[in-house]
Amino acid sequence: MSNFVNVEAHMDEIKEYMPQFVFYQRGKACPTIKLLDIAFGEQNRKVTDCYCTCCHRRYTDYDRDPDTYRHKTKGTCQNCGAQVEFRQMFRGRKGYYHRWNFAVFEGAGDLMRISCVVVSQQFNNDEFEPEYNWYEITRYELEPNRAVQYLSHWRKGKYVWDMKKSKPSSPNFNPGAFYSCLYGYTLINYDAISNSFLRYIDRELRKTELNASYILWLCRCAEHPQLEYFIKAGLSKLAVDYVDKKLGRVYFNWKSNDLKKILRLSKPELSYFAENDAGGRYSAYIRFRRDYFCGRSPQETIRYFDEFLYCMHIMDSIRKLTGLNYKQIMDYTLKKMNREGTVFFTTCWRDYLNECQILNYDMTDDVVIRPKDLFAAHERTSSIIKIEQDRLAQEKLAALILERQDMTCTDLELGLLIRQPNAIDEIAAEGAALSHCVGGYAARHAEGKLTILFLRRLSDPETPYYTMEVSNDLKIVQCRGYKNNTAGNVKPEEIEIFEKRYQEYLNTIKEKRKKEKNKIKRKKQQKKTTAA
Secondary structure, eight states: OTTSSOGGGGHHHHHHHSOOEEEEEEEESOSSOOHHHHHHTOTTOEEEEEEETTTTEEEEEOSSOGGGOOTTEEEEOTTTOOEEEEEETTSOGGGOEEEEEEEEEEEEBTEEEEEEEEEEEEOOTTOSSOEEEEEEEEEEEEETTEEEEEEEEEETTEEEEEEOSSOOOOOOOOOOTTSOOOOOOEEESGGGGGGBTTHHHHHHHTTSOOOSOHHHHHHHHHHOTTHHHHHHTTOHHHHHHHHTTOSOSOOOOTTOSOHHHHHTOOHHHHHHHHHSOOSHHHHHHHHIIIIIOOOSSHHHHHHHHHHHTTOHHHHHHHHHHHOOOHHHHHHHHHHHOOTTOHHHHHHHHHHHHHHHHHTTOOTTOHHHHSOSSHHHHHHHHHHHHHHHHHHHHHHHHHHHHHHTGGGOEEETTTTEEEEOOSSHHHHHHHHHHHTSGGGGGHHHHHTTSSEEEEEEETTBTTSOOEEEEEOTTSOEEEEEOGGGGTSSOOOOHHHHHHHHHHHHHHHHHHHHHHHHHHHHHHHHHHHHHHHO
16 A cells, blocks of 8 residues: 555646746846947846746846836746746845645556645745645556545554445545645546546546536446446436535435446436436436336326425425325316416415314315315415404404503693504504504504504594514604605604603503502411411
C-alpha cells in the first residue's frame, strides 16, 4: 500500500494547476553608461528585471513600461506567455502560500486506483522557485463489480491505511477545524480512464450533468456497471438520483443485465420514464403501483399515476374517513372534478369529509361520502359549521359582556364614547367598514384572550370611527382608524388625548378588580377557618 499511486511521477502535471508568478524589480537599462547609449538617450530608460516560475528563467523586459507592473495583479509572462501573477521581487515571498486538492489516477484494464492528495505551494525568502509538499487524504481501488475506499488512521506511532467498511463516499479534503473546508478537486492523469474497464461509462458520464462528485460516480459505476444502461436509455436523471441517494427506499435488481428486470418495469413504462423526468417520479411510481393501484395494463397504471401523482397523501386521509379503496376514490374524482384538477378536488373532498365527521353524519352512507355535487355539499356543511361556531362564540361572548361592562365609558368633553361589541358579527362588520383586520380578532375576543372595543362619536354612535384592542392586563395595545391610518388620515389629537385618559381609567379599573379579588379570597379563607 506504500506505493499505491506514484504521485511524484505526476507532479509536473499538478504544478500546471498551481499559481505561477513573475517576480519583478524595476531598474535602469545599463549599469555602465556607454557613448552609444548617451547618443540614443538610453542611459535613463527604465527596464524590469523578472523571474518567471513557469519557464524558470530570469529575463529583462525592455519593451513593457515598468510603471505598468503592479503587485498582486494578473498578467502574461513576456518570455513564455504563461498566465501569471505579478509579485514584487523582494517583498516577503515566504508569505505566499497556496493549497489545492487533486485526484491522481493510475491503472489500466480491470484495475483503477485513485489517490486524493492535498498539494501545497510555498516559497522561501531567498528563493524564486516554490517548494511543493503533498499528503494523501483517501484512496480508492476500483475493479469490475467492486469499489473499495481506504482511510488512514494513526496506529502505533504511524499512519496505517484501513479499508472502509461501508460503501465508498466522496473525498473530504477538510484537514481540520483550523482550515476552510475544501471539497473540490482537479483530476490528474485523467486519460488513464480511457484504458480501463471504466472507459465506456466515462464516455456516457461526459454527456451527463453530474451532481455528485466524479469519483463517487466511478465508484457506483464500478459496483454496478449496469448504470451505463440507464444513461443510454435516457434515464440519466434516475442514475443521478441513485448516486445522490435521492430515491429513498427503492431497490434495483442488480443481479440482472436486462434494464427492464433491473428497474422492474415493462417496455411501455420504460418509454414513459425516458420521455418524462425519471428522477423522483420513479420511486413515486413504484410506490403507487405497489400500494395504490396496479392496472390491467401498464398504460392504465401510468394514466392513473399521472393524474394522482401529487394526491397520494390526500387519498390516504380520504380512505381513512370513508373506507373506500383507492380505485373508488380515483374514479369518483375523475368523474366529478372540475377544471382545477385532481389535487384541488381531493383537497375539497377531504375537507368536506372532515366537516361531516364534526357534524356526526353517517360516514357509512354512500350518499354522504360521495355526494352528487361535492362542491354544493361542501358549501352546506361549511355554512352549518359556521353557524354552529358563531353560536358557541356568541354564548362565550354573552358570558363575558357582563365582566367587561366596567370598561365602557363616555367622555363628554371630547364628545367620544367607548363600548364593547354585543355580537361576533359586529366585529367583522367593524373590520369591513374601516378596512382593517379586526375581524380576525373576533374569536380571541369571544374566548377572553383580549378585548375589542369600539370608539364612537357621541353625535354618531352607530358609525364605526376607531377600534381599540386592550390586553387582559388592561393595557391599550392599539387604536386604529380607517385602513390603520395609512390612507393619509393622521390620527386626530382628540383621539390621542382620549387614549391617555382612557388608560388612566383602565388603571383605576385594574385596582378595583384587584381589591375585589383579594376581598373574595379573604372571605374564602375565613370560611375555611370557621369550618375547621
